[in-house]
Amino acid sequence: MEEPIVIDKAITSLNDLSTILSQSQINNEFLNLISQLSQGDWFSSRVASCGLFQSVLIKIDAINRKHLLSAYLKLIQDDSPMVKRAAGNHLSKLIDLLSQLEDSHQQQLQSNNNNSPPNSSQSDKENQDLKESKEIISKDSKDIKDSKLSS
Secondary structure, eight states: OOOHHHHHHHHHHHHHHHTTSOHHHIIIIIHHHHHHHHTOSSHHHHHHHHTTHHHHTTTSOHHHHHHHHHHHHHHHTOSOHHHHHHHHHHHHHHHHHHHHHHHHHHHHHHHHHHHSOOOHHHHHHHHHHHHHHHHHHHHHHHHHHHHHHHO
16 A cells, blocks of 8 residues: 555656656656556556646647546546545646636737737637636536535
8 A cells, every 4th residue: 555645745746747848748648647547446546646637737738638627527426535535635726727727818819809810710619628628627626515515
């Protein structure tokens, strides 16, 4: 059995490492690591994966973000209470990151609208992707609150 402090230090080190990875390394290796950990047989690997989502959530494209959030949803709905607790503990950080991403995107859209003719089809698609991501996280947050109340 792994010690929680060792797992926490490993998560911190991996999150620090993610700041220096190239986009290609994030897409090909780090996302694969998160995927493998989040689908692991042992609850400890799934618990560890919960802490890694925050380091790459806003660094990836909308399609990968949706896949990542779907994996997080599975962790929130996991049978193990330890995994649910870990997912719940990291949920607020993910919501904050998605809010920051949306704010940044809105500012960029406003800046683009002031400086050039709008490209509304791509902007609308990106806005829709961000809204869907936030809806998934918000629903997950509500599910966690409901499960805590029923416990």
